[in-house]
Amino acid sequence: MSIALEVKNLSKNYRLLGLKNRVINALDNLSFKLEKGKTLAIVGESGSGKSTLAKQLVGIDEPTSGSILIDEIDISSVSGKARKQLHRKVRMVFQNPASSLNPNARIDQILTESLRINTNLDANQRNEKLQRILKQVGLQGEHYKKFPHMFSGGQQQRIAIARALMLDPSVIVADEPLSALDVSVQAQILNLIMDLQENINLSIVFISHDLGVVEHIADHVLVMYRGQLMEYGSVAQIFDSPKHPYTRKLLASTPSYRNRCKESMEVVNLELSKRAKKSNGCVFAHRCHYAQERCVESQPVIIHQDEHQIRCFTPVEK
Amino acid sequence: MSLLHIENLSVDFVTSRQRLNVLDKVSLRMQAGEVLGVVGESGSGKSMLALAIMGILSSRAQMTADYLALNGVDLMKLSLEQRRRFVAMNASIIFQSPQNSLNPSFKIGSQLCETIELHGTRSSKKQKDKAIELLDNVGILEPEKIVSLYPHQLSGGMNQRVMIAMAIAAEPRLLIADEPTTALDVTIQSQIIELLLKLNRSREMGLMLITHDFALLAESTQKVCVMYSGQIMENAPTKKVLMQPRHPYSRALLDSMPHVGERHLKGQRLFSLSGSIPPIDHLPVGCRLGPRCPRADKQCVKSPRLDRIEGHGQVRCHFPLVANESQLESKSKTK
Numbered sequence: 018m019s020i021a022l023e024v025k026n027l028s029k030n031y032r033l034l035g036l037k038n039r040v041i042n043a044l045d046n047l048s049f050k051l052e053k054g055k056t057l058a059i060v061g062e063s064g065s066g067k068s069t070l071a072k073q074l075v076g077i078d079e080p081t082s083g084s085i086l087i088d089e090i091d092i093s094s095v096s097g098k099a100r101k102q103l104h105r106k107v108r109m110v111f112q113n114p115a116s117s118l119n120p121n122a123r124i125d126q127i128l129t130e131s132l133r134i135n136t137n138l139d140a141n142q143r144n145e146k147l148q149r150i151l152k153q154v155g156l157q158g159e160h161y162k163k164f165p166h167m168f169s170g171g172q173q174q175r176i177a178i179a180r181a182l183m184l185d186p187s188v189i190v191a192d193e194p195l196s197a198l199d200v201s202v203q204a205q206i207l208n209l210i211m212d213l214q215e216n217i218n219l220s221i222v223f224i225s226h227d228l229g230v231v232e233h234i235a236d237h238v239l240v241m242y243r244g245q246l247m248e249y250g251s252v253a254q255i256f257d258s259p260k261h262p263y264t265r266k267l268l269a270s271t272p273s274y275r276n277r278c279k280e281s282m283e284v285v286n287l288e289l290s291k292r293a294k295k296s297n298g299c300v301f302a303h304r305c306h307y308a309q310e311r312c313v314e315s316q317p318v319i320i321h322q323d324e325h326q327i328r329c330f331t332p333v334e335k
Numbered sequence: 336m337s338l339l340h341i342e343n344l345s346v347d348f349v350t351s352r353q354r355l356n357v358l359d360k361v362s363l364r365m366q367a368g369e370v371l372g373v374v375g376e377s378g379s380g381k382s383m384l385a386l387a388i389m390g391i392l393s394s395r396a397q398m399t400a401d402y403l404a405l406n407g408v409d410l411m412k413l414s415l416e417q418r419r420r421f422v423a424m425n426a427s428i429i430f431q432s433p434q435n436s437l438n439p440s441f442k443i444g445s446q447l448c449e450t451i452e453l454h455g456t457r458s459s460k461k462q463k464d465k466a467i468e469l470l471d472n473v474g475i476l477e478p479e480k481i482v483s484l485y486p487h488q489l490s491g492g493m494n495q496r497v498m499i500a501m502a503i504a505a506e507p508r509l510l511i512a513d514e515p516t517t518a519l520d521v522t523i524q525s526q527i528i529e530l531l532l533k534l535n536r537s538r539e540m541g542l543m544l545i546t547h548d549f550a551l552l553a554e555s556t557q558k559v560c561v562m563y564s565g566q567i568m569e570n571a572p573t574k575k576v577l578m579q580p581r582h583p584y585s586r587a588l589l590d591s592m593p594h595v596g597e598r599h600l601k602g603q604r605l606f607s608l609s610g611s612i613p614p615i616d617h618l619p620v621g622c623r624l625g626p627r628c629p630r631a632d633k634q635c636v637k638s639p640r641l642d643r644i645e646g647h648g649q650v651r652c653h654f655p656l657v658a659n660e661s662q663l664e665s666k667s668k669t670k
Contacts, residue, residue, distance in 0.1 A: 062520040169611045199376040200547050204591035204607035211604065226521055229550075233593035233605070270525040272550035273595045 020089060021220035022051040022074070022107065022188050027083035029069055029244075043069040044080070045244040051188065051237075054214065056221040058235035060228065060267065066244035067224045071192045074222065075109045088187065105135060108181035112193040114173035118165040124176060125161040131183050146183065153216070154179045155209060171202035175209065182213070189213075190222045195230060207234060228271045232256050240264045243300040250325040260325070260332035262305045289313060299329070307331055338508055338541045339365040339388070342402040346380075346387050348395055355615050357383050357396075359565045362641070365558075367508065368539040370532070372552040372573065374588070375562035378612045381545045383565070385511045389428050390418055406508050423453070426509040427502035432518045433494035437486040443470075443497055444482030447504065454505045469500040474530055492523035496530065503534060509541040510534070516546075528555060549589060553577055561585045564612060564623040567641060571648025581647055581655040583630050584608075622653070630654050 029044040043066050051057045059067050072078040074085060076092070084091050087103050095103060111117040118127055128150065129143045138146065148158050154175040165173055174194060181189050191210070195203040207230060213219050225231050231238060231252075238255040240248040240263060248261035259265050259278065269278040284290045284304060293302035293313045302312040309331070317330045346358040358380050365371050373381050386392050388403075390410070403410045406425050410418050430436045438446060447466040448459070456462050463482065470478035473496040486494055495515060502510055512531060516524035532555055535542045544556060552559055552573055559576045561569040561584060569582040580586045590606035608627045619625050621636035628635070634653045641651040 062522060171611055199611070200588060201376055201591050201608045202611055204605040205609075207593075208604045208607060228521075229593045229595065232595070266522060270522045272525075272548070272554055275525075275554070 019053050020050050020086070021053045021055075022222070023086040023089070024049050024074075025084045025086070027070075027073060027085065028081050029066075029073060029078070030081045042244050044073065046083070047241075047244070047246055048083075049237075049239055049246070049249060051220050051222065053187070053220055054218040055236040056214065056223055056234055058223045058225060058231040058238045059241060060224075060226060060231055060238060061241035061247075062226070062267075064243070065241040067241060068192055069244070070241075071109060071190045071222070071224055074188075074190050075107050076104045077109075101135070105184045106186050107188045107190060108184065108186040110174075110177050110181050110189060110191040110194050113197040114170065114177045115165070115197070117177055118173060118180075120165055122164070123161070124163055124165070127165070127176065128161070128180055128183055131180070135184055150179045150182050153182065153213070169202075170198050171205055174198060174202075174206050178206075178209065178213070182217075186219070188220045188222065190224070192224045193226070194223075195225070195227065203230075210234070228256075228268065229273060240267070245300055246319065246326065246328055247301065248325075248327050254325045260327045260334070261329050262307050262333060263301050265333060266304070266306075284308070307333070336407045337364045337404070338367045338369070338406060339363070339543075340402060340404040341388070342400065344384075344387060344398070344400040344403060346383055346392065347397045347399075349397055353616060356618075357565050357615055358387060361562075361565075361567055363560055363567065363570060365509070365541050365543065367541055368535065369558065370535055370542045370544060370556045372556035372559040373543060373545045373562060374547055374549065374552065374559060376547070376612050378564070378615070379562040380565040381562055382513055384562070385428060385513050385543070385545060388422075388511065389426060390422050391428075424505055425507055426511065427505060427507040428511040428513060429495070429498045429502050429515050431514040433491060433498045434486065434518075436498055437494055439486055441485075442482065443484055443486065443489070447482070447497070447501055450501050450504045465504070466500075469504055470497070472503070472534075473497075473500045474526075475500075490523075491519050492526065495519060495523075495527055499527075499530065499534070503538070503540075506538065507540060509543065511543045511545070513545045514547075515544075516551075549577065549592060561588070564618065565615070566623060566651060567649070568624070568652070569648065569650050570641075571650075575647050579647075579656075581644055581650045582652050583628050583654075583656065584624050586656060587629075622651075 025048050027044055027047045031041045031043055033039040033041060059070065061067055073080045084093055087106050090103060092100060092103055125147055128147050132138055132143045132146065147161060151158055151161060156172065156175055195206060198206060211234065214221060223234060235252050237251055239246060240261065242263050247263045248255065255264060259268055265278040268274040283306060285306060286308065289308055290303045293308060296313045298313040298315055299317050302308045311330060317328050319326050319328045320332065342362050343360040344358060345360055348355040348357060361384060375381050387398055392398060400411055408421060413421060444463065444466055447469065448462040451462045451465050456465055466482055467478045470481055475481055475493065475496055516527050519527065528551065531542060534540055546552065556573045559573045560567055561582060563584050569576060569580065569585045576585055580589060587606060587608045593605060610627050613619055622639050625631050625635045632654065639651050639653045641649050644650050644655060
């Protein structure tokens with residue numbers, strides 16, 4: 018299987034203004050691979066670095082260290098035009114379509130802008146492509162002269178997806194594409210994403226906090242906390258035998274999965290938890306039900322069990 | 336005596352050109368200590384219902400009801416001022432985003448004390464003690480410190496707890512929670528819901544939970560009221576709605592959510608209703624779900640009534656699903 022996207026030891030630090038030497042590790046040594054035509058879901062609470070990761074992947078932001086490989090080419094090894102070419106392969110769909118589409122531009126302007134900038138297609142060819150992509154995302158061809166506000170939320174998200182598809186990408190990074198939509202419309206967009214994946218063999222990085230949707234759509238799941246990989250595995254591994262306490266906590270907090278992880282998730286040792294907050298140990302130790310002395314003292318390394326990766330000293334075996 | 340008894344509550348917005356009907360003859364009852372779930376898409380009138388009960392609708396809204404009783408007192412017979420006082424003593428509401436509901440320029444303590452003073456505690460020493468006690472009740476650690484902080488210094492979950500503390504200050508008989516967890520992280524969500532249910536049990540406080548999360552309803556509510564476009568579509572015990580919904584809309588909502596354990600089978604698609612909820616000034620003729628409904632027929636151009644189905648509850652549909660019909664026949668379920 019060929020790899021569409023690979024991330025190796027990716028880190029991103031943000032320096033806090035006004036506070037000398039205060040650095041936030043938004044991404045901390047993250048590595049994963051995404052195969053062609055597959056879906057990788059990234060889950061975690063807000064502040065876990067999901068969106069920061071998305072920004073690095075599409076090139077909105079530069080990573081502090083580490084490398085991103087698109088179609089097995091390291092983007093930092095190329096520059097200028099070649100790099101632009103490479104970045105066309107990875108496009109993004111944002112959370113809120115209403116604010117990610119320019120309200121002053123018509124749909125055809127929004128959609129063909131990337132073609133005008135990145136390709137040598139003439140007006141006719143651009144228009145042809147526009148019509149083809151609109152059809153692909155389930156919009157009628159005559160819609161292209163309208164403005165974004167004339168569409169419903171679901172249609173706007175279709176337009177945002179169409180925009181991402183204009184340059185024939187191989188990877189789509191979708192940052193919570195459903196959370197601004199209503200339940201009945203969510204299903205439409207989710208179906209569309211799955212259709213596209215089957216029809217044009219798209220690889221998808223799907224960022225979400227809705228575990229039900231993730232279980233439905235993903236092939237692999239990456240669980241993040243404070244910029245670090247907590248657990249990585251196939252959908253079956255993550256949902257049937259979650260081993261990291263954080264993954265279990267997430268599952269236990271979601272009503273439909275609660276009966277899978279029945280144990281109490283409360284912190285037992287409050288004193289330890291207080292120390293863990295200030296220590297350089299495991300980032301999750303202060304909220305962990307299973308925290309022990311060594312979790313506070315040092316950071317756990319990632320344990321590999323075949324494909325399954327867990328960053329924990331004492332993975333939960335059940 | 337019911338805690339809340341509503342008969343034919345309607346809310347209209349009247350503009351110079353037209354009359355927009357946002358709530359259409361809603362009738363429901365809640366018993367003391369009951370947990371009622373209200374579900375529906377945005378624009379279905381869930382929040383409007385909550386605002387109407389609390390009497391905090393915008394001044395342009397016209398509200399009419401045959402009977403609207405809270406704790407046995409008919410609110411429609413009270414004057415505005417009497418009504419405001421009565422509702423304030425007996426019901427409270429919490430909103431989706433705690434950050435927006437708290438005043439950013441006052442300390443948590445003084446905002447709490449303001450509410451406590453309204454409910455009759457005069458001495459400021461007592462007010463402060465009460466504030467700390469309330470914060471303690473909602474599971475905030477070190478409440479003595481929290482009272483002297485500002486809302487921006489607390490996390491979203493903590494702020495929502497403060498909102499809940501404020502809401503229970505008057506020991507209300509009814510608490511309306513309007514999507515109380517939508518703005519919060521999953522792990523915090525479950526804590527807040529647990530807290531609400533605990534308060535519901537320990538104080539026998541009626542809880543109206545407005546949400547669109549069916550899984551949440553399954554484990555916390557006794558009755559569910561499904562709304563669409565300002566009307567109640569189905570009103571029945573939670574188990575019945577979740578296991579054997581009779582209204583096509585309830586069925587569609589349930590089917591459009593991924594089920595636990597259902598994984599990426601090739602070719603499998605979620606059921607989805609086509610289109611989206613109609614704008615309130617362009618309502619379809621007859622059944623409001625009509626244009627989107629997979630079961631719609633000629634008869635659906637006449638508005639269906641909310642009818643009682645024996646052994647189930649109330650359903651507004653000309654062609655309700657049969658008890659054992661588990662899926663909507665539709666081509667989009669499997670492609």
